[in-house]
Amino acid sequence: MPRRLLRNGRIDLxxxxxxxEAQAAGDGAxxxxxxxxxxxxxxxQWIADDRRRLGVILAPADTVEQLIPDLARFALVGxxxxxxSEGRGYTQGRLLRERWKFGGELxxxxxxxxxxxxxxxxxxxxxxxxxxSDLDHAYAALSTFSAAYQPANDAGLxxxxxxxxxxxPASA
Amino acid sequence: MYRYDLxxxxxxxxxxxxxxxxxxxxxxxxxxDDEFRHLRLRNGLYIQRHAPMLRVAIPYGLLSSVQxxxxxxxxxxxxxxxxxxxxxxxxxxxxxxxxxxxxILADLARVEMHAIQTSGNCIxxxxxxxxxxxxxxELEDPRPWCEIIRQWxxxxxEFTYLPRKFKIAVTGAPQDRAASLVHDVGVHIVRGxxxxxxxxxxxxxxxxxTPIIGQVVRxxxxxxxxxSYLEAILRIYNLEGRRDNLxxxxxxxxxxxxxxEEFRRRVEAEWELVRxxxxxxxxxxVARMRGFFxxxxxxxxxxxxxxxxxxxxxxxxxxxxxxxxxWYRYNTVAHKVPGYRAVYVSLKKPDVPxxxxxxxxxxxxxxxxxxxxxxxxxxxxxxxxxxxDVEQRDAFELWxxxxxxxxxxPNIGTLTDMICCPGLDFCSLANAGSLDxxxxxxxxxxxxxxxxxxxxxxxKMSGCMNACGHHHVGAIGILGVDKGGQEWYQIxxxxxxxxxxxxxTVIGPSVAKQDVAETIAxxxxxxxxxxxxxxxxxxxxxxxxxxxxxxxxxxxxxxx
Numbered sequence: 027m028p029r030r031l032l033r034n035g036r037i038d039l040x041x042x043x044x045x046x047e048a049q050a051a052g053d054g055a056x057x058x059x060x061x062x063x064x065x066x067x068x069x070x071q072w073i074a075d076d077r078r079r080l081g082v083i084l085a086p087a088d089t090v091e092q093l094i095p096d097l098a099r100f101a102l103v104g105x106x107x108x109x110x111s112e113g114r115g116y117t118q119g120r121l122l123r124e125r126w127k128f129g130g131e132l133x134x135x136x137x138x139x140x141x142x143x144x145x146x147x148x149x150x151x152x153x154x155x156x157x158x159s160d161l162d163h164a165y166a167a168l169s170t171f172s173a174a175y176q177p178a179n180d181a182g183l184x185x186x187x188x189x190x191x192x193x194x195p196a197s198a
Numbered sequence: 199m200y201r202y203d204l205x206x207x208x209x210x211x212x213x214x215x216x217x218x219x220x221x222x223x224x225x226x227x228x229x230x231d232d233e234f235r236h237l238r239l240r241n242g243l244y245i246q247r248h249a250p251m252l253r254v255a256i257p258y259g260l261l262s263s264v265q266x267x268x269x270x271x272x273x274x275x276x277x278x279x280x281x282x283x284x285x286x287x288x289x290x291x292x293x294x295x296x297x298x299x300x301x302i303l304a305d306l307a308r309v310e311m312h313a314i315q316t317s318g319n320c321i322x323x324x325x326x327x328x329x330x331x332x333x334x335x336e337l338e339d340p341r342p343w344c345e346i347i348r349q350w351x352x353x354x355x356e357f358t359y360l361p362r363k364f365k366i367a368v369t370g371a372p373q374d375r376a377a378s379l380v381h382d383v384g385v386h387i388v389r390g391x392x393x394x395x396x397x398x399x400x401x402x403x404x405x406x407x408t409p410i411i412g413q414v415v416r417x418x419x420x421x422x423x424x425x426s427y428l429e430a431i432l433r434i435y436n437l438e439g440r441r442d443n444l445x446x447x448x449x450x451x452x453x454x455x456x457x458x459e460e461f462r463r464r465v466e467a468e469w470e471l472v473r474x475x476x477x478x479x480x481x482x483x484v485a486r487m488r489g490f491f492x493x494x495x496x497x498x499x500x501x502x503x504x505x506x507x508x509x510x511x512x513x514x515x516x517x518x519x520x521x522x523x524x525w526y527r528y529n530t531v532a533h534k535v536p537g538y539r540a541v542y543v544s545l546k547k548p549d550v551p552x553x554x555x556x557x558x559x560x561x562x563x564x565x566x567x568x569x570x571x572x573x574x575x576x577x578x579x580x581x582x583x584x585x586x587d588v589e590q591r592d593a594f595e596l597w598x599x600x601x602x603x604x605x606x607x608p609n610i611g612t613l614t615d616m617i618c619c620p621g622l623d624f625c626s627l628a629n630a631g632s633l634d635x636x637x638x639x640x641x642x643x644x645x646x647x648x649x650x651x652x653x654x655x656x657x658k659m660s661g662c663m664n665a666c667g668h669h670h671v672g673a674i675g676i677l678g679v680d681k682g683g684q685e686w687y688q689i690x691x692x693x694x695x696x697x698x699x700x701x702x703t704v705i706g707p708s709v710a711k712q713d714v715a716e717t718i719a720x721x722x723x724x725x726x727x728x729x730x731x732x733x734x735x736x737x738x739x740x741x742x743x744x745x746x747x748x749x750x751x752x753x754x755x756x757x758x
Contacts, residue, residue: 113436116356116359149356
């Protein structure tokens with residue numbers, strides 16, 4: 027059964043497989059997600075074998091800048107949340123979207139619950155791996171607030187937010 | 199003061215609805231304790247020793263009479279008839295029922311208040327000078343900037359899951375009445391090279407287990423860049439602050455480990471990339487915010503001494519005259535407008551826990567604010583209240599009413615104007631009681647002639663090393679420690695929280711609870727013997743060092 031996730035504001039089936047999942051399933055065709063750590067170790071061989079689309083997940087301690095030279099190789103970039111107090115991924119998301127103009131799928135994975143979704147979405151995430159019990163509430167969670175004070179990335183929210191300050195311009 | 203528009207109202211109401219749903223889910227067993235913990239903590243709700251504790255935000259300490267009345271109403275309806283004001287200008291309720299907290303939040307929302315980000319690892323309430331806008335030598339009223347920061351920091355999507363809590367204080371006068379040097383970030387309004395107003399930015403101050411005085415990150419920041427600079431600091435902290443050890447997670451540890459130069463280099467590099475983004479504050483927004491804090495309609499008056507009535511005698515007469523005079527001297531301070539005075543409401547009555555006010559007192563203060571101070575009051579970081587704009591000619595009437603309500607203890611700035619955390623009586627973190635020690639100190643030092651002779655002394659007491667009572671920056675600091683299940687107290691001297699902030703020095707081994715007051719008496723004896731004229735206790739400690747004080751305290755055992 028493919029994984030269910032919230033993506034672009036709706037519950038969706040995940041066509042991506044983590045590389046370990048693909049190996050276990052003997053899947054040779056699905057697009058693959060690997061950790062940034064693994065990418066760094068096996069970079070040359072993944073570049074040589076360019077038949078599959080690739081996604082990469084940043085660990086909390088990975089810096090976005092380390093990924094930038096290879097950013098164009100990825101259709102999906104994710105941030106891993108290791109627990110309820112891990113917050114570096116929020117900054118990683120904003121930097122990818124605002125500073126490095128990443129336009130692909132930006133995924134939150136790990137400890138991701140419905141009450142984080144509004145903030146994650148405002149940081150540019152459009153794809154969320156949630157516990158199944160949260161999935162049905164997740165779309166509503168994106169609409170928890172209909173206003174915001176700060177400029178950020180709100181493309182992924184269902185509502186147009188009431189706001190005083192303008193969107194983050196391209197220069198940020 | 200600032201009034202909510204549709205954006206503010208929408209956000210606060212939606213937060214109430216969100217928390218109501220979260221509480222319902224928790225009570226229905228759909229959320230685990232741990233899952234709910236992370237949610238309630240962003241709404242100021244702690245689980246304490248006896249009951250939940252709800253901390254309500256009072257942005258930069260400013261309250262309308264309508265809000266004061268609502269706080270009194272909440273104290274009566276949902277609590278046991280009182281609230282506790284904190285060193286960060288907030289109010290805490292110690293006895294709410296969990297299932298009623300959503301109703302409390304709804305009541306607060308109706309008067310434009312909330313408990314958003316009053317706990318948890320996020321940006322907390324922005325605090326400021328309680329004399330903002332009325333103190334004579336202020337460069338600029340800091341409150342419009344506080345409100346700008348409040349809005350930027352509320353539900354900031356990137357900084358809601360920081361390594362640890364984050365506190366910002368803003369001042370606009372040379373005197374620092376907001377303890378900004380022991381905040382994660384201190385913002386000081388200063389003049390730039392061309393005489394224009396901007397900000398000095400400090401970072402890395404804090405108390406707790408590792409007390410550190412904040413250091414200057416930037417000595418002059420043009421005003422339009424305040425938010426982008428704060429965002430750069432927060433971003434560096436969010437990415438690089440430690441998350442592996444709770445006790446090393448505050449920004450002070452990051453600043454200390456990188457060194458201020460490297461920390462500054464990283465912040466400035468990040469700021470260069472964000473400074474011209476959407477956070478630039480334009481003059482129209484500054485003017486709009488200033489409009490909310492415009493001076494009230496002061497009358498054209500001349501300064502008078504209200505302790506000398508028109509007939510040349512004290513209006514209190516032979517009986518109450520001396521008490522009124524003492525109160526006027528100690529509990530009121532200068533105002534920039536002739537004929538006005540800023541009036542402290544002392545919440546340090548000897549037999550009451552420091553910082554506590556009852557429902558009836560809160561409602562009375564609301565009425566007095568309406569009658570005497572343009573319908574506003576403020577919370578001070580020393581856990582008192584303040585009417586900022588009182589006509590000097592009203593001082594006697596105001597005093598009579600406050601005195602009858604137990605709110606005119608003439609001790610502001612003296613030894614018994616103690617800062618004190620709730621301690622072991624309420625707090626689940628505390629190692630030792632603080633309220634009962636405050637009571638013992640009050641019983642020992644009940645002679646006002648002696649207190650006035652001692653002059654200005656900040657006594658600050660915390661029931662554990664988390665330092666909610668700011669003991670490190672007390673001229674006399676008292677820290678409760680647990681020794682083999684017994685409550686003991688470590689004494690420090692020489693701390694200060696103002697513009698000349700310094701950390702106190704431990705005088706020696708901790709003392710038993712019943713010996714705290716005698717220990718303080720011995721410290722004061724050394725001061726009285728060795729002081730020069732006009733020297734405060736703090737100055738004498740700084741001049742002499744700890745040694746003579748230490749020798750006196752430990753020279754002889756305290757008689758039981």
